[in-house]
Amino acid sequence: METKPDLLKITFDGIEVEVEAGTTIMQAARRIAEADASQGHLVPPAMCYYKPLEGSGGKCRACLVKVAQGSAKDTRPMPKLVPSCITMVQDGMVVENVTNPAVLEERKAIVEFLLLNHPLDCPICDQAGECHLQDFAYEHGSSNQRYEEERRTFEKHDIGPYIQLHMTRCILCYRCVYTADQITEKRVHGVLGRGDAAEISTYIEKSIDNDFSGNVIDVCPVGALTDKTYRFKNRVWFSKPVDAHRDCDKCSSHVTLWYRGEEVIRVTARKNEWGEVEEWICNTCRFEKKKTSDWIIEGPTKVLRSSVVSANKYRADTVKKPDFALRLANSQYKPIDDSRPFITDEETVRQLSIENNRKANERSAFENTEN
Amino acid sequence: MSKKILLEHAHIEGIETFDTYRKNGGYEALEKAIKTMSPEAVVEEAKKSGVRGRGGAGFPMGMKWGFLAKPEGVPRYLVCNADESEPGTFKDHYLMKTIPHLLIEGMIISSFALGANKSFIYVRGELMYVINILQQAIAEAKANGFLGKNILGSGYDLELVVHPGGGAYICGEETALLESLEGKRGNPRNKPPFPAVKGLYQCPTVVNNVESIANMVWIINNGGDAYAAVGVGRSTGTKLISASGHIKNPGVYEIELGLSVEEFMNSDEYCGGIRDGHHLKALVAGGSSVPIIPANLVYKTANGEDRLMSYESLSDGGFATGTMLGSGGFIVFDETACIVRNTWNFSRFYHHESCGQCSPCREGTGWMEKVLHRIEHGHGNMRDIDLLVDVAKKIEGNTICPLGDAAAWPVASAIRHFRDEFEWHVKYPKEATRPGAVYMGEAELV
Numbered sequence A: 001m002e003t004k005p006d007l008l009k010i011t012f013d014g015i016e017v018e019v020e021a022g023t024t025i026m027q028a029a030r031r032i033a034e035a036d037a038s039q040g041h042l043v044p045p046a047m048c049y050y051k052p053l054e055g056s057g058g059k060c061r062a063c064l065v066k067v068a069q070g071s072a073k074d075t076r077p078m079p080k081l082v083p084s085c086i087t088m089v090q091d092g093m094v095v096e097n098v099t100n101p102a103v104l105e106e107r108k109a110i111v112e113f114l115l116l117n118h119p120l121d122c123p124i125c126d127q128a129g130e131c132h133l134q135d136f137a138y139e140h141g142s143s144n145q146r147y148e149e150e151r152r153t154f155e156k157h158d159i160g161p162y163i164q165l166h167m168t169r170c171i172l173c174y175r176c177v178y179t180a181d182q183i184t185e186k187r188v189h190g191v192l193g194r195g196d197a198a199e200i201s202t203y204i205e206k207s208i209d210n211d212f213s214g215n216v217i218d219v220c221p222v223g224a225l226t227d228k229t230y231r232f233k234n235r236v237w238f239s240k241p242v243d244a245h246r247d248c249d250k251c252s253s254h255v256t257l258w259y260r261g262e263e264v265i266r267v268t269a270r271k272n273e274w275g276e277v278e279e280w281i282c283n284t285c286r287f288e289k290k291k292t293s294d295w296i297i298e299g300p301t302k303v304l305r306s307s308v309v310s311a312n313k314y315r316a317d318t319v320k321k322p323d324f325a326l327r328l329a330n331s332q333y334k335p336i337d338d339s340r341p342f343i344t345d346e347e348t349v350r351q352l353s354i355e356n357n358r359k360a361n362e363r364s365a366f367e368n369t370e371n
Numbered sequence B: 001m002s003k004k005i006l007l008e009h010a011h012i013e014g015i016e017t018f019d020t021y022r023k024n025g026g027y028e029a030l031e032k033a034i035k036t037m038s039p040e041a042v043v044e045e046a047k048k049s050g051v052r053g054r055g056g057a058g059f060p061m062g063m064k065w066g067f068l069a070k071p072e073g074v075p076r077y078l079v080c081n082a083d084e085s086e087p088g089t090f091k092d093h094y095l096m097k098t099i100p101h102l103l104i105e106g107m108i109i110s111s112f113a114l115g116a117n118k119s120f121i122y123v124r125g126e127l128m129y130v131i132n133i134l135q136q137a138i139a140e141a142k143a144n145g146f147l148g149k150n151i152l153g154s155g156y157d158l159e160l161v162v163h164p165g166g167g168a169y170i171c172g173e174e175t176a177l178l179e180s181l182e183g184k185r186g187n188p189r190n191k192p193p194f195p196a197v198k199g200l201y202q203c204p205t206v207v208n209n210v211e212s213i214a215n216m217v218w219i220i221n222n223g224g225d226a227y228a229a230v231g232v233g234r235s236t237g238t239k240l241i242s243a244s245g246h247i248k249n250p251g252v253y254e255i256e257l258g259l260s261v262e263e264f265m266n267s268d269e270y271c272g273g274i275r276d277g278h279h280l281k282a283l284v285a286g287g288s289s290v291p292i293i294p295a296n297l298v299y300k301t302a303n304g305e306d307r308l309m310s311y312e313s314l315s316d317g318g319f320a321t322g323t324m325l326g327s328g329g330f331i332v333f334d335e336t337a338c339i340v341r342n343t344w345n346f347s348r349f350y351h352h353e354s355c356g357q358c359s360p361c362r363e364g365t366g367w368m369e370k371v372l373h374r375i376e377h378g379h380g381n382m383r384d385i386d387l388l389v390d391v392a393k394k395i396e397g398n399t400i401c402p403l404g405d406a407a408a409w410p411v412a413s414a415i416r417h418f419r420d421e422f423e424w425h426v427k428y429p430k431e432a433t434r435p436g437a438v439y440m441g442e443a444e445l446v
């Protein structure tokens, strides 16, 4: 006879859900969203927690929630907001997330804190469009800015031949540190310094000499760790993701190929709906196999309609519901000219930017005289 | 003369050596504990004494010991927190360098009570000479059979390790301290699990302050009940206070808890009063992390009762009108002190010492420091003052460890009680930035 495991019942934003003991509040919330996609907005944002990485979480404080009732036995509320990513559920726990104004207020403050020292250089950042910090700020932040002081900056560093570290953008989530911990035996990658002067570093700039080092790029929620074979090549919304695999002796090779036109411009691991990589891929698959003929194509990657990766990819006649999306597609759909050449020649880029600046100056001079 | 529990023999010449310490009754408590008592009985005395942690939080020590998990076959550890880096606090330093054997004896008794066979003293890295003193004391205790294998023939073994820190304030936070002891980066851990369940090397661990542990010697000699009879209410025993600032006699004093603040401040036995020709402006009663209070709340609480040197009386009035006993760093300001400058200085410390793990503290401490720096240097705006209050509020209670709170409280309390001084800096930047300029009230400007 089958015995049902003991389930704990918790109430999350008024929704009841039953989960096994040892589940975190965050996982319980994800469970709700997995059962009913329309509740996806209830899942607390995670900027540091990454399920596949042991030890991650608890640092960014983006996922703070209010526990209004500790458990059925001890009905007192918890005195402080708690990080939902590492707090275990108790039977009869009542959690308030978007239903508690204090939680939303603090989340707004966390966005502000994370952006204080962030360079906000999205227009030139490769991560733009798939950046968790952008999403977090857009969904939970406030539109005005109160910080007037100087921001901290760092030099860029190469970590080996394939990875560049741009510490100025880092939000110190420690995900790459846990990844490096997990994939290597010797710890060569960690955090140096303290407070807002702390930096991700490899000991004396040694490269992370490991076949799986490229995965730190995928776990990075921002554009601090970037793929040097892909830098400045593309904006993510101009590319089409396709799932593929190959015969690899090092990894499962379950990857996503990012196409622009006919060209594979980037290879990444596959991410689940929470933006987490479940299967690491090796550096050979990631950095060295950029021809379609290297791969067996499985089909288009499932991308959320709300993602910018989907932008410009739906024609009005393919969009059905809702009405708003139809109007949006109607007004915005422009087929992208994927055959435009890449300009990689530095001199041409410089000339173009001088030209653009001149035009912009003219425009603003014109606007100024008009008033 | 107030009761002396820790510093009774501190004035004796040569007390730092084993022989003198032993002649003055040293290691008798250890003999009593090991020969005549069970570990549980020692814990029981600690509980009866009501002694509260002297590292800042004031958690009852016996109760903490009672929480220690005791799974079969897993070692337990006792770790003494001697990292003392809180600005304004320097009592552990004094205790260790003056009567090192008191700490060593307390450590052995406490380890015996907890069933620990290896214990650690984590000493602030700057105090290398104190580390030498402690190591000397340990060698002497070992040579005399009070430490090492089979102590006093009882079959109980204890190894005592002195470990120097690297000079980071955050390593005084108990879980950061444990990380550091394990040889890792001193980042505080998320709690739960608490050290009593998973501490050093994931084993059950008790972390206590130097002064807390040193108290055990007297408690065993005289009994927990005798200790509980000293002091007032739930603030039992005596407390070492590090007095500094604009007073006549700065230094480390042992007081019976419940002494009035007024007597402590003005009696010649203690601080000796504010230096001549000046008067009290503000007090930080328990180290830089606790809220600052203005002169009118120092001797009397908001509802007119005498303010006493005890956990309860100092925190009477909560954050609105009270402060905390904290670690006993008694910092006195007279009217020549600029509160804005002082707040900026504290803030600078917390910015520098934040470990940088969690976003509110990493970013917020730097933000507050920069804004305070601007106000102090004549570039502030009125809205900056409310901004500071708001940032402090957003940090407080939302961080991994209490350093976030410690950074927020001094700023929030300074603005709560001295807002006019902040506003003066904003309104009259020229006057405020003259060398040595101090706010004397709006009237003086006209």
Ligand SMILES: Cc1cc2nc3c(=O)[nH]c(=O)nc-3n(C[C@H](O)[C@H](O)[C@H](O)COP(=O)(O)O)c2cc1C
Binding pocket: B052, B053, B054, B055, B056, B057, B058, B059, B061, B081, B082, B083, B084, B085, B086, B169, B170, B171, B172, B173, B174, B175, B207, B208, B209, B210, B212, B213, B401, B402, B403, B406
């Ligand atoms: C940032 C920070 C620094 C601390 N520094 C010290 C310290 O230097 N010495 C100390 O005894 N406790 C310090 N504490 C308190 C410890 O975390 C812990 O509560 C204490 O060592 C427990 O001992 P007790 O119960 O005997 O007070 C600090 C706490 C924080 C949050």
Ligand code: SF4
Binding pocket: B170, B187, B188, B353, B354, B355, B356, B357, B358, B359, B361, B362, B399, B400, B401, B402, B403, B404
């Ligand atoms: S509150 Fe500050 S010191 Fe404590 S863990 Fe967070 S960043 Fe580190």
Ligand code: FES
Binding pocket: A045, A046, A047, A048, A049, A057, A058, A059, A060, A061, A062, A063, A064, A083, A084, A085, A086
């Ligand atoms: S995701 Fe929970 S604290 Fe960062």
